[in-house]
Amino acid sequence: MSNFAFNNPAFQEPRSGNGASTQYAPPPPPSAQHAAADAAANAQLEGMFAAPPAGAIETDRMTVEDTIWKTVGLFGILLVTAVAGWMWTMSTLYVDPNTGQLGADLTPWIVGALGGFVLALVVTFTSRKKVRPALIWAYAAFEGLFIGAISAWFETIFPGIVMQATLATLAVVGVTLALFASGKIRASAKMTKIFLIAMFGYLAFSVLNLILMWVGVPMAGGAFGMRSIEVAGIPLGLIIGVLVVFMAAYSLVLDFDQIQQGVRNGAPRKYGWLGGFGIMVTVVWLYIEILRMIAILRGSD
Numbered sequence: 001m002s003n004f005a006f007n008n009p010a011f012q013e014p015r016s017g018n019g020a021s022t023q024y025a026p027p028p029p030p031s032a033q034h035a036a037a038d039a040a041a042n043a044q045l046e047g048m049f050a051a052p053p054a055g056a057i058e059t060d061r062m063t064v065e066d067t068i069w070k071t072v073g074l075f076g077i078l079l080v081t082a083v084a085g086w087m088w089t090m091s092t093l094y095v096d097p098n099t100g101q102l103g104a105d106l107t108p109w110i111v112g113a114l115g116g117f118v119l120a121l122v123v124t125f126t127s128r129k130k131v132r133p134a135l136i137w138a139y140a141a142f143e144g145l146f147i148g149a150i151s152a153w154f155e156t157i158f159p160g161i162v163m164q165a166t167l168a169t170l171a172v173v174g175v176t177l178a179l180f181a182s183g184k185i186r187a188s189a190k191m192t193k194i195f196l197i198a199m200f201g202y203l204a205f206s207v208l209n210l211i212l213m214w215v216g217v218p219m220a221g222g223a224f225g226m227r228s229i230e231v232a233g234i235p236l237g238l239i240i241g242v243l244v245v246f247m248a249a250y251s252l253v254l255d256f257d258q259i260q261q262g263v264r265n266g267a268p269r270k271y272g273w274l275g276g277f278g279i280m281v282t283v284v285w286l287y288i289e290i291l292r293m294i295a296i297l298r299g300s301d
Helices: 030-050 064-091 107-126 133-157 161-181 189-215 236-264 271-299
Strands: none
Touching (some): 064 107, 064 133, 107 271, 133 161, 133 271, 161 236, 161 271, 189 236, 236 271
């Protein structure tokens, strides 16, 4: 028996079809081998350049460009339902003849807020097993209903506030994106830990403030609850609002960083919807906080 290490045509005696032995043909000289390799490499390069670019659709992998388009689509859904929420609220505005206070149908406000909150939780806790784009589209629709309703309410009280809040939100998002793209700001483990602590503190304050407003505690009797309290002549809502803007900006940095990480890991294309979902949650949060800050400023004039 021959050694298995030589179980190769180069070390075997090939036979012709009629049983006669044939001589083993030696490999071509090095120059011929190099020429054949170069020709094959050139042909491969020419084929690569001639072939159409392999994008997210061809590879079914997540890309930055595809995630951007998905994010734009989600904001398109949000804008459509925001118009519906705006028109709904504007058409139901009234002034109470007894108190002289402004009122409106709060259905789009409540439905949008509750629906968006529930869907955000469902998307967040189920995305580890399966990404469901339909739930994310529904979240964008409910969130748009809420945004349109609350924007119409504030616009009625403070004309021009929606444009101010929108421009301020776009400015924060644009500056954050530019700094991230230039590499001047990046997410870090230490900053993320500080962000999470601040986030839990902000959520605790918001829930407590809401409860105190519901039960009618005097210290939370202002239009914005404890946010209306002045500290050294400055409304507490403005101080908290500035901190929240920085928190939202860092949250955007985390969103951008995770999208890039998903692209580097070769995540499936459907995960681009999660990237768009994360950006939308942050931008909506930022817009609401800026809207509230401007309302506090204009209300104190």
